[in-house]
Amino acid sequence: MNKMQTLFNWAQQKNCAIVAFNISNMEVMKGITAALNNLQCPAILQVSAGARRYTGSDYLRALFNTAQANTQTTLVLHLDHGDSFELCKDCIDHGFDSVMIDGSHLPFAENVALTKKVVDYAHAHDVWVEGELGEICGIEDAVNVAHSKYTDPAKAREFVQKTGVDSLAVSIGTAHGAYKYAVGSTPALRYDILKQIHAAIPDTPLVLHGASSVIPEYVTTINQFGGQIKDAVGIHERELARAIDDGVRKINIDSDLRLAITATIRQYFHDQPAVFDPRSYLKEAMKTVTAVAERKLKYYTLRNDQSLGQDHH
Numbered sequence: 001m002n003k004m005q006t007l008f009n010w011a012q013q014k015n016c017a018i019v020a021f022n023i024s025n026m027e028v029m030k031g032i033t034a035a036l037n038n039l040q041c042p043a044i045l046q047v048s049a050g051a052r053r054y055t056g057s058d059y060l061r062a063l064f065n066t067a068q069a070n071t072q073t074t075l076v077l078h079l080d081h082g083d084s085f086e087l088c089k090d091c092i093d094h095g096f097d098s099v100m101i102d103g104s105h106l107p108f109a110e111n112v113a114l115t116k117k118v119v120d121y122a123h124a125h126d127v128w129v130e131g132e133l134g135e136i137c138g139i140e141d142a143v144n145v146a147h148s149k150y151t152d153p154a155k156a157r158e159f160v161q162k163t164g165v166d167s168l169a170v171s172i173g174t175a176h177g178a179y180k181y182a183v184g185s186t187p188a189l190r191y192d193i194l195k196q197i198h199a200a201i202p203d204t205p206l207v208l209h210g211a212s213s214v215i216p217e218y219v220t221t222i223n224q225f226g227g228q229i230k231d232a233v234g235i236h237e238r239e240l241a242r243a244i245d246d247g248v249r250k251i252n253i254d255s256d257l258r259l260a261i262t263a264t265i266r267q268y269f270h271d272q273p274a275v276f277d278p279r280s281y282l283k284e285a286m287k288t289v290t291a292v293a294e295r296k297l298k299y300y301t302l303r304n305d306q307s308l309g310q311d312h313h
């Protein structure tokens, strides 16, 4: 059985969600690996097209393999926001367990056609496919959508039927990046729409993109030490975790790691102005990655693990 399938089956049984962390360098990879070992928890490690450009697919593969060799838990390698059949095919040919084909910006019929083409190739190679329907707002490198279009539950059923896609990214009010919500607005998810989507496709694991919480303490630290991350707010993990009860089984985290690393390094530079060995501050950054990763794993994957105490339930 495909590794992603095994993981989603496990998550379904435990009524929890697997955290998908974006990786693009060794420090993030090692920081996450430490968290997975500390908590004995599985995870998805995902790479974007931008990460492949920055790091190189061979380095990323080597990082993943090394992480897998150093953990006792299941790790799944996933392509995040694949934007073409060719990119997905390349990842499938190079041993990815899972790919996302993001045709959400396309008209419905074109999204169906592109997704189906990827599904046909992927399934012939025992690879999992995540599709997307509806548009998730936010501004990221390759992901740039001005306004969200919520996923239509009836269309979601038609999409899954026509494409045979394995999991579906849905748009219910989350957003990519650190600037997720307009100043003065009250960020809120459309759990009503999520419930309808889950009812329409109960056997399809749902995926929450743009799920970083924009952890306030890191934003404050960044601004305190010379950064300018103004008016960045998100939704707390406690609130986001409600989505798990309505079929969300994969929760994507990138921005919270970026913010935590930036906060740590900014503070380090302020506190230790004489240090110029990158290993000194990257080591601290790695520890922060571990702390953020553990926080996510506790809220989402280990949410029903009684040994963790009330704080994360």
Ligand code: G3H
Pocket (backbone or CB within 6 Å): 022, 048, 049, 050, 051, 080, 081, 140, 141, 142, 143, 176, 254, 255
């Ligand atoms: O959803 C997008 C991820 O955060 C990846 O961002 O394209 O800047 O690597 P990136």
Ligand code: 13P
Pocket (backbone or CB within 6 Å): 022, 080, 081, 175, 176, 177, 178, 208, 209, 210, 211, 212, 213, 252, 253, 254, 255, 256
């Ligand atoms: P964040 O920007 O909220 O971390 O979302 C990451 C994501 O959805 C990656 O696909």
Ligand code: ZN
Pocket (backbone or CB within 6 Å): 081, 143, 176, 209, 210, 252
């Ligand atoms: Zn995303």
